[in-house]
Amino acid sequence: MIPAECSDLLKNELFVEIMDNIDDIVMIIDRDTNIVYVNKSYERTFKWKREKIIGKKLQDIEGNTTAIRAMEKGETLVHTVEYLKSANIDSVGVSFPLRVNGEIVGGVSVFNDMSKYVSLVSKLQKTKEMNKYLEDCLGDPMLQKWSKEFITVNPHMKKVLELAMRVAQSEATVLIRGESGTGKEVMASLIHHNSQKADGPFVKVNCAAIPDNLLESELFGYEGGAFTGARKEGKAGKFELAQNGTIFLDEIGDMDINMQVKLLRVIQEKEVERIGGNRSYPLNMRIIAATNQDLEELVRKGKFRQDLYYRLNVIEIRIPPLCKRKDDIPVLVYHLVQKFGGGGVNVSPRAMLCLKEYDWPGNVRELQNVLEHACIMRIDNMIDVMSFPQYMRPDAGTEAETVVHAPNNYDLKEMTAVLEKDLIQEALKKYSNKSKAIKALGISRSSFYEKVKKYNIEVDMADAEK
Numbered sequence: 324m325i326p327a328e329c330s331d332l333l334k335n336e337l338f339v340e341i342m343d344n345i346d347d348i349v350m351i352i353d354r355d356t357n358i359v360y361v362n363k364s365y366e367r368t369f370k371w372k373r374e375k376i377i378g379k380k381l382q383d384i385e386g387n388t389t390a391i392r393a394m395e396k397g398e399t400l401v402h403t404v405e406y407l408k409s410a411n412i413d414s415v416g417v418s419f420p421l422r423v424n425g426e427i428v429g430g431v432s433v434f435n436d437m438s439k440y441v442s443l444v445s446k447l448q449k450t451k452e453m454n455k456y457l458e459d460c461l462g463d464p465m466l467q468k469w470s471k472e473f474i475t476v477n478p479h480m481k482k483v484l485e486l487a488m489r490v491a492q493s494e495a496t497v498l499i500r501g502e503s504g505t506g507k508e509v510m511a512s513l514i515h516h517n518s519q520k521a522d523g524p525f526v527k528v529n530c531a532a533i534p535d536n537l538l539e540s541e542l543f544g545y546e547g548g549a550f551t552g553a554r555k556e557g558k559a560g561k562f563e564l565a566q567n568g569t570i571f572l573d574e575i576g577d578m579d580i581n582m583q584v585k586l587l588r589v590i591q592e593k594e595v596e597r598i599g600g601n602r603s604y605p606l607n608m609r610i611i612a613a614t615n616q617d618l619e620e621l622v623r624k625g626k627f628r629q630d631l632y633y634r635l636n637v638i639e640i641r642i643p644p645l646c647k648r649k650d651d652i653p654v655l656v657y658h659l660v661q662k663f664g665g666g667g668v669n670v671s672p673r674a675m676l677c678l679k680e681y682d683w684p685g686n687v688r689e690l691q692n693v694l695e696h697a698c699i700m701r702i703d704n705m706i707d708v709m710s711f712p713q714y715m716r717p718d719a720g721t722e723a724e725t726v727v728h729a730p731n732n733y734d735l736k737e738m739t740a741v742l743e744k745d746l747i748q749e750a751l752k753k754y755s756n757k758s759k760a761i762k763a764l765g766i767s768r769s770s771f772y773e774k775v776k777k778y779n780i781e782v783d784m785a786d787a788e789k
Contacts, residue, residue, distance in 0.1 A: 346435070351421065353429045356381045356391055364435075393418035394430035473506065473513070474658050477648035478753060483640060490638050491517040496590075498575075498635045499613040501642030504688030507613040508573060510642060515569040520609055523568025528561050531574035538582055543589070545598035562595045562606055569609045575635065576616030580626060587631045610635070645683040645690065650749050652679050652690070659691055660706065664698035671707045679745070681715065744778040747771075751782065 342349050342362040351360040358379055366373060376384075381391060393400040399419040416434025420427045473484055490497055491514045499507045508527065515525045533541050544560030561570060572578075578586070589595050590610065594603040612635045621627035645652070656678060660668050670678075674697075683689055697710040708716055750760040761771045775782050 347416070347433050348435055350381075350390065350432045351429060352381050352390060352394070352432075354394070354427065356394075356430075358384075359429070388418075388432070390418040390430045390432040393432075394420045394427060396420075397427055473509070474655050475648070475651050476654055477643075477651045479643055480648050480651065483642060487514055487640055488517060490514060490640065492519070493638075494519075494609055496609070496635055496637045497611045497640060498638070499611065499640045499642065500618075501613075501615060502644045502686055503615045504686035505642040505644060506687055507615075507642060508571065510640065511569070511571045511573075511611045511613060514611060515571075515609070518569070518609065520568050523608075524565055525569050525571065526561050526565035527571045527573065529573045531577035535579040535582065538579070539585065540598055542586070543595050543597055546600040557597065557600075560595065560597065562589060562608070563604055565608045567607055569611055572610065572612040574614060575612040576614035576618055576621060576627065580628065583628045583631050587628060587634060590631075590634050645686045649679055650753075655687065655690060656694065659694045660698060663695045664701070664704075664706075667704050668698060668701065669705055671705055674707050674710070677708050677711070677715065743774060744780065747774060747778065747780055751780070757782070 342360075343364075345362070346364060348364045348368055349360070349362040350358060350365055353359050358377055358381055361373055361376055365371075365376075369376070381388060389400050397420050399417060401417050416432065418430060418432040418434075421429040421431050473480070475481060475484070487510060497511075497514060499510050501507050512525060515521065528542065530538065540558070540560070542560050542562060544558050544563055547557040572586075589606070592603075593607075594605050596603045618627055618632055618636075622629050622632055653675065656670055656675065660670060678690075678693075685692070693711055693715060694706075696712050697706045701707075701710045747760075747764065750763050751757075754760040754763060757771075761768055764771065766774075772782075774780075
C-alpha cells in the first residue's frame with residue numbers, strides 16, 4: 324500500500340497535470356509491486372487505459388523488471404535497454420525506490436521508447452553522411468555529372484572516375500577490371516554515354532553466358548543457310564549492331580582460346596565477316612572489355628592470348644572492391660534504402676555498424692540485395708540487424724559472429740564512441756596531415772588528442788604540428 328502522503332500526491336491536480344504533459348513514460352508501484360500510477364505517455368505507448376492497469380501486479384505483466392529490482396535493492400538503477408513485451412518496445416530510462424521517512428514504500432520508473440533515440444541518431448548520422456557527399460559533389464563538377472551512377476566519397480574511387488572521364492573523350496579500347504559486383508557494366512555504360520559515340524548504340528555481350536559454339540554467330544552474325552537452323556535471311560552480329568557506338572565484352576577472360584583468335588582479327592582489321600559469307604563489313608566502334616579474372620596469370624598458363632591481352636589493355640581501369648572503400652558504405656546505404664524503401668526509412672546505428680564491418684565479398688551487388696531484403700523485412704520504418712538476411716545477423720552462428728561484430732544493445736554512449744572513433748580514423752586516412760584532419764572533424768587539438776588516447780588510435784605524435 325502507498326502511504327497517505329503519496330496517495331494524496333497522486334491525486335493532486337498539479338502533479339497529474341505535470342506528469343501527463345511530459346514525454347517520458349512514468350509508472351509508480353507500491354511495496355507489493357501493484358501499479359498505483361501511470362501517466363498519459365504510458366497509456367499512449369502501451370495502449371492501455373489507466374483504469375485497466377492500475378491495481379495489477381507489475382511482475383504479472385512484465386516479469387522481474389528494473390523497477391522491481393530497484394525497489395528490492397534499495398538503489399537507483401539505470402536500464403540501458405530493457406525489452407517490454409507488453410508494448411513490444413526496447414525501453415531506456417531509470418528506476419529508483421520510493422522512500423517515506425527512510426522506509427521503502429514503492430518504486431518509480433521513468434523511461435521512454437528506445438526507438439525514438441535510435442531514429443534520432445540514425446537521422447543525424449544520415450544527415451552528416453549525405454551532407455559530406457553533397458559537399459563533395461558540389462565541389463567537383465565531374466562527380467556532379469556521375470553522382471547518380473557512382474555514389475562515392477572515397478578518394479581512390481574519385482580518381483578512378485576522373486580517369487574514366489578522361490578516357491571517355493578518346494577512342495581508345497578500355498579494359499575494366501574488378502571483382503564481381505563492383506559495377507564494371509555501369510562503368511562501361513558511363514564511358515560510352517560520356518563519349519563522342521554517345522548517340523550510337525551500347526551493345527552488351529556476356530562472353531561467359533553464351534556457349535562457345537554460339538558465341539561466334541552472336542558476335543559476328545551469319546548469312547542465310549550458313550548452318551542448320553540458321554535464319555534464311557541471315558542475322559547481323561553484335562559487332563554490326565554496335566556500329567558507330569560501343570560494344571561491351573563482359574567476362575572476356577572466360578572466352579574460349581579459339582574464339583580469341585577470331586576476335587583478335589576483328590580488332591586488328593576493324594572489319595567483320597559473317598559466318599558463311601564472303602563479304603566484310605567495316606567497323607567503326609569502340610571496344611570496352613571487362614573481367615574479374617587475373618588475365619596475366621591466364622596468359623602465363625596459355626589460356627589467354629598475349630597479343631589479344633595487349634590489344635584490349637590499352638587503357639586499364641580498376642574498380643576497387645567495396646571492402647577497400649568502406650567510407651562509401653553509409654552514402655550507398657542511404658541512397659539504396661531510399662530507392663527500395665522510400666525517404667522515410669531509417670537505418671539504426673548498430674545496423675550501420677554491422678554493414679560497415681562486413682567484408683562484402685559480393686560488393687555493391689550484394690549490398691543492394693541485403694538492403695532490398697532489409698527494406699521488405701523492416702519493422703515500421705526502422706532497419707535493424709534483424710531485418711538483414713540470416714547470414715548477416717550477429718546471432719547467425721559462429722561463422723557470422725566472426726565476421727559481424729555489431730553490439731548487442733542500443734547503448735547511446737557506446738554507439739557515439741564507435742562513431743567518434745570511426746570518424747577520427749577516416750579523417751586521418753583522408754587528410755595528409757593532422758591539422759587538416761582536426762579542422763575537418765571540427766574539434767580542438769587538445770580534444771583530438773584526448774579522443775585519440777581514449778580510443779587507442781595510432782597517431783604519430785611527433786607529427787602533431789603538421
